[in-house]
Amino acid sequence: MLEDKNQERTSLSELGEFGLIEHLTKNFTIKRESTVKGIGDDAAVLDFKDRKTVVTNDLLVEGVHFDLAYMPLRHLGYKAVMVNLSDIYAMNATATQITVSIAVSNRFPLEALEELYAGISHACELYQVDLVGGDTTSSGKGLLISVTAIGEAGAEDLVYRSGAKPNDLLVVTGDLGAAYMGLQVLEREKEVFKVNPNNQPDLSMYTYIVERQLKPEARKDIPVLLKQLGVKPTSMIDISDGLSSEIIHICKQSAVGCNLHEDKIPLDPQVISSCEEFDINSTTVALSGGEDYELLFTIDQEDYPRIKGNPNLSIIGYMTPENEGKHLITRANTAIPITARGWNALKDD
Numbered sequence: 001m002l003e004d005k006n007q008e009r010t011s012l013s014e015l016g017e018f019g020l021i022e023h024l025t026k027n028f029t030i031k032r033e034s035t036v037k038g039i040g041d042d043a044a045v046l047d048f049k050d051r052k053t054v055v056t057n058d059l060l061v062e063g064v065h066f067d068l069a070y071m072p073l074r075h076l077g078y079k080a081v082m083v084n085l086s087d088i089y090a091m092n093a094t095a096t097q098i099t100v101s102i103a104v105s106n107r108f109p110l111e112a113l114e115e116l117y118a119g120i121s122h123a124c125e126l127y128q129v130d131l132v133g134g135d136t137t138s139s140g141k142g143l144l145i146s147v148t149a150i151g152e153a154g155a156e157d158l159v160y161r162s163g164a165k166p167n168d169l170l171v172v173t174g175d176l177g178a179a180y181m182g183l184q185v186l187e188r189e190k191e192v193f194k195v196n197p198n199n200q201p202d203l204s205m206y207t208y209i210v211e212r213q214l215k216p217e218a219r220k221d222i223p224v225l226l227k228q229l230g231v232k233p234t235s236m237i238d239i240s241d242g243l244s245s246e247i248i249h250i251c252k253q254s255a256v257g258c259n260l261h262e263d264k265i266p267l268d269p270q271v272i273s274s275c276e277e278f279d280i281n282s283t284t285v286a287l288s289g290g291e292d293y294e295l296l297f298t299i300d301q302e303d304y305p306r307i308k309g310n311p312n313l314s315i316i317g318y319m320t321p322e323n324e325g326k327h328l329i330t331r332a333n334t335a336i337p338i339t340a341r342g343w344n345a346l347k348d349d
């Protein structure tokens with residue numbers, strides 16, 4: 001539905017594999033001192049001196065993780081980088097380099113890959129990371145993108161999922177559920193488009209939630225902000241699968257329980273109004289929607305004055321001894337156990 005009909009089509013076979021990589025990466029420049037050797041040799045060379053190296057990888061598969069019917073390739077390239085950088089920031093580290101590998105079927109012309117790499121390049125510029133390697137190969141069907149992100153941190157700054165203690169405050173950045181509701185809007189418009197291809201979707205009422213789905217931003221600013229505030233989280237994770245599953249990860253790995261307060265979960269007004277429109281419970285969306293790429297962390301109660309009132313941060317609950325369990329405290333002040341899929345427990349019936 002968002003396809004550009006006036007595209008040129010250059011077959012990938014005209015370039016060959018090495019020509020293709022060279023063509024797609026020729027405009028990427030090196031920004032980081034830690035990049036000793038980027039693209040152009042058998043391997044990249046990085047130098048982090050006495051700092052710790054952080055590495056993560058995510059694989060995105062067409063039809064599983066994205067749908068090109070409404071996901072422009074430029075946005076897809078950008079998002080593929082974001083989901084990886086988010087994991088680096090969740091370690092309280094700085095992202096510095098990425099590698100990108102793609103497998104493409106011959107239905108994609110060169111111009112499509114140029115779009116994909118334009119998105120990757122835009123992400124590299126804004127987030128100041130270097131593209132230092134990767135691979136391209138053919139796939140029988142569809143498109144696969146594998147991104148590896150590399151980062152660095154001082155050993156004393158690294159934050160794991162395992163450090164939360166009872167009475168620590170549970171804090172989340174930004175707001176939740178918007179990416180999921182953006183997806184609902186896009187899925188609905190796709191169905192409308194199937195019936196009437198001349199019907200151009202009007203998404204003006206949904207700009208924020210659609211953008212959160214198509215062009216998420218990783219929270220590069222949060223490790224910097226926490227350092228400025230003099231706060232080191234006791235545990236941290238990024239929200240890729242939904243609040244409930246990330247809380248469960250922290251609780252399991254820290255051996256603690258948790259009380260999450262429903263009325264404290266930050267929601268954008270567009271999430272609330274679209275939830276009403278689609279007749280979905282907004283708490284359920286925040287708990288199970290996913291793809292928010294916000295950061296969830298715990299802090300010692302002593303650090304409360306340092307984060308109090310910060311517009312980027314919401315205190316949504318506190319940690320408890322493990323034997324007290326993991327609960328959502330509803331607006332009606334009842335305690336509901338938090339499960340990996342909060343969906344069923346919260347149905348409006």
Ligand SMILES: [Mg+2]
Pocket residue numbers: 086087090237238239240
């Ligand atoms: Mg993660």
